[in-house]
Amino acid sequence: MAVLDQTVLLCVYGFFSNLRPSEPFLTAYLLGPDKNLTESQVVNEVYPVWTYSYLVLLFPIFLATDFLRYKPVLVLQATSLVVTYVMLLKVQGVLAMQLLEFFFGLATASEVAYYSYIYSVVEPKHYQRVTGYCRSMALFGSAAGSLTGQLLVSLAKAQLLHLVIITLTTAAVAFLAPWFLPMPKRSLFFHKSLEMEEKPRSTTALLEKAEDLETQLPLHSQAISTIPRSTETGSLHSGLVEVLQVLLADFLKCYRCPSLLAWSLWWALATCGYFQVINYAQALWENIRPSQDNEIYNGYVETLATLLGALAALLVGCLPVCWSVWGELALCVLSLLMALCVFAMDTLRNIWLCYSSYVLFRAIYMLLITVATYQIAASLNMQRYALVFGVNTFLALLLQSLLTVVVVDSAGLGLDVFTQFLIYGGYFVVISVVFLLAGLYKLASRRRSKQQQEQVLANGRAESQCDSPPVS
Template identity: 70%
Template sequence: MMSHLYPTVLLCAYGFFSNLRPLEPFLTAFLLGPDKNLTEKEVVNEIYPIWTYSYLVLLFPVFLATDYLCYKPVLVLQAASLVVTYAMLWKAQGKLAMQFLEFFFGATLFGSAAGCLIGQLLLSVAKAELLHLVFITLASAAVAFVAPWFLPMPKRSLFFHKSLGVASDEQRRSSKSSLEKLEDAEVKAPLNTKSSSVSRSSEAADQNVGLVRVLKILFEDFVQCYKCRPLLAWSLWWALATCGYFQIINYAQPLWETVRPSQDYEIYNGYVELLSTLLGALAALLVGCLPVSWSVWGELLLCVLSLLMAVCVFVMNMLKNIWVCYSCYVLFRTTYMLLITVATYQIAASLSVQRYALVFGVNTFVALLLQSLLTLVVVDSAGLGLDIFPQFIVYGVYFAVIAGIFFLAWSYKLASRRRSEQEVQMNGAAPPEADRPPDTPI
């Protein structure tokens, strides 16, 4: 037990300090303020889009590198990216430097609730300057950079570093998926080295599974996973909604800054991010208590709640009141966190553990691909380069379209079920057990 405690504490320290970023709720205000003196168009249309593109480009290579390098070096690289990001934010000047900064930021995503609260208290109570938040965030990133160096190196990976004997043994078990075969071969191998058919010396002589073999395994499992229609439906919502969610949280601050400029009024972005994070976490915890059969009503609820998210976006854009914007943002994030928790459960319930990384990685990649296209067309100065208010009209329509897609999916599912029931009644037979949706809630 003590052997697991040490890396667990280090990982918790890494996670806490890498997400302790009190500047993040006030990043737009800092970039537009006297420290950087950038224009709104430069920040929104030329700087912020870079992190979306960098995240998309780096996602798949980092996914493979994480497994091949056994995780630890990638954690160090991510922490180093944080340090570079906030060091540049402190010292670098100009639009080009901020674009380069956003490329490094594409290794990271969200600030934690603690960082939001600390940042808001420092601004509101201690009357600190925004530049002071940069120093605190940089110090936190430096602590996060130190922690992973002391982690033990994992002895195995999920895809790479498998012996050829194991790889060939997989191929002979065609009734199972590639990753399940791979795990079975390792689990069934005797632990006693004297009775094992493969000695340590022969294992050392075996070559590692190559990149081509890993890509083949991934593709085979990709095809097999997405043949499952419920998994495909939940993954579709995951990708579409996550794309829109990223856009909203990325560009909410410029909207708030336009409605209530930070140089003229006190802003409360930290409290808003804290409240939305806590309520989102509470919704994720309580979702299991909802008496809902998601297999039956899932598409309809995805439709209704996606429509609610669309309404939140439209109201933020149309009323142009900061308190309405804050409230709608909290409701928007809470709704998303509830639904993404349900989607995660529904997807994971259809998979073996070995496929989690693949499916959730593919879903995230599709979301980022859609987000990159949306950013290029709507936000980037190379595309339409829309101002912030027209952007939010587009995002509201986007979530309304998601609601429409799942309304059509639910209507089709309902019509198919009724047709099946009529055919059963005509044939005088009970419906097959496999066609009956489970009645147990999540």
């Protein structure tokens, strides 16, 4: 199958799997007559299951994606989405909704296969363009789904149950696409192609000559170790052990870089808070403007937030900011602005100000996460790109799980949604303070280094003047 056909199929899958008209109204649907759950059950018992499932499944799915060569995990994701919306349509009760959240966590964790598949079937020179196509279609599908749901509710007076049926239909359409994709012959770790295995041998001399450059650009070099296929090693277990050894070695090497460590720290901390805010925003809106008594506009808000987030991501290249110098302070200021948005959502209790703060919050996050992605990826090859982004996401989910257990889960404090958002606002203030201190330390270090260089130059000039013969 031609690469163009595979790209079209992936774009179709990305669009329809993200076309979910019911998504902006999920909390209202669960609290309404169709499911008849209480707010405490939805917020404190049902929603936390997604966080825990995503965390537990992320690393096993990451390894399974590479070992099974992407396509089976794509099919698994599509199947999980169909099961999720069948359950949302048919089953009742808290336990059933918790199982539904597990399947949705499985679908979310399997998303790595969608963005990894294309790298196994196209040339590296096409990575950026094809990734752009796939991400754009997924984003457009999400915006179109939110807008469709809102128009059906506002203009056609459709019931929320009908939105779930439409979402199930789009998930069923998406389910068909992965079956027509060919099975890749190679993957990143477990199934190396012959060309990839022979490449290190042919470039050994070049690598030896560039040994000194490796200390200067340690993150950009290609990993020269290859993972033997299980037929050659005679053991799947030994192949897995070697994969884990390579991952550990690359992990230690990558995170020695101070710049990468700083951006990764912000990635993990901010993504944790971002997930919490968007996961429970609908519950906050429901408290401010109950859907049983008023018309709600969640779909318009999600559509606008998605489109402005995409626009903010596009504007990154136009911002006249030297991120290598001012990055930490920029993260401090914008993280503080995100904290103010969360505080506004929590304290003003006005639905329109709440909606506006939510849109601004998401736009700032999309702007910064795009910068962080670029700053991290700039010095990484593709193998380490997948590793670092996977580790950052895992740390974000780990932090989110801890925050959920303490703040949200009924087994912990089980706080109401307004108190939760007060804590989330304080959380972003802490992030801002951390990067304020990091930025000030970096500027002080640069200034001290500059002064030392000037002093060395001044001492050198003085010595040259002393050593020169007197002028007659």
